[in-house]
Amino acid sequence: MSALGDLAELVRAPAALSVPGDVVAGAAAAGALGPRTAGLAGASVLLYWAGMAANDWADRRLDAVERPERPIPSGRVSPATAFGLAAGLTAAGLGLAAVTGGRRAAAVAIPLAATIWGYDLAAKNTAAGPAVMAACRGLDVLLGATGGRPVRALPAALTVAAHTVTVTVLSRREVAGADTSLPLRTLAGTALVAIVAARPSTAPAARPAAALPVALAGWYAARYGGAQARVAADPSAGRVRAAVGAGITGLPALQGALTARAGAGLLGLAVAAAAPLGRRLARKVSPT
DSSP: OHHHHHHHHTTHHHHHHHHHHHHHHHHHTOOSSHHHHHHHHHHHHHHHHHHHHHHHTTTTHHHHHHOOSTTTTSSSSHHHHHHHHHHHHHHHHHHHHHHHHHHHHHHHHHHHHHHHHHIIIITTTSHHHHHHHHHHHHHHHHTTTTTTOOOGHHHHHHHHHHHHHHHHHHHHTTTOOEEEEEEHHHHHHHHHHHHHHHHHOOOGGGGGGGGHHHHHHHHHHHHHOOOOHHHHOOOOHHHHHHHHHHHHHHHHHHHHHHHTTTOOOHHHHHHHHHHHHHHHTTTTTTOO
């Protein structure tokens, strides 16, 4: 039997704080905020955890060489348990999405789950890997938009997807370290993402709180961008892992900016509050 703490490490439990904001941002942009949003956010978390477990199951032989301390190669979680947990969480996530959001939500949750598994089993170590992972996050935003007008959530989905590309590209150098040009490229991408999230909204409901998206996007850029700048100065593996962690735990600030930009300022602040909490929890369980 695997201990609960080992399973939490397997699924990178604290990193799930970066997930509900996808759904909230999508719902806010699509005019779909309501009781179903919480259920869809829960489904998103279950699918995220499923992806983490499937990732470690797929990488168990590589991790035995590069990360022998991980739950599967260390013997704390068996491969069968990891695969069963991934499958069970996937089924639970799809079921919750369907029950909460009906056919429209299921129509997004099913390709989301397929994309998550496709990344873990086939795409991760290919040139398509960052794009596939970005598609996972983009679909996650659109999952929240299924109760309204999803087309309005496309800009938010693309913004979160662009952020995800930078994190995924960096994550490929977590073990070996990077060259100086890589963090400079991802830093440029982060700056562009922050500018897009902070730009003025045309929605009348968002105008009174126009400064809030700017502040939250600036917070996101300072936290994640600062970590990438430190990689540019010292592109060691440890600095890269820290930047990847900052990209994961700092994502709620970006999601909060997008939510506030759609006119839900207080909710945007609540979403962004997950960023410092995630950083604290990441000291106990690594998000990478």
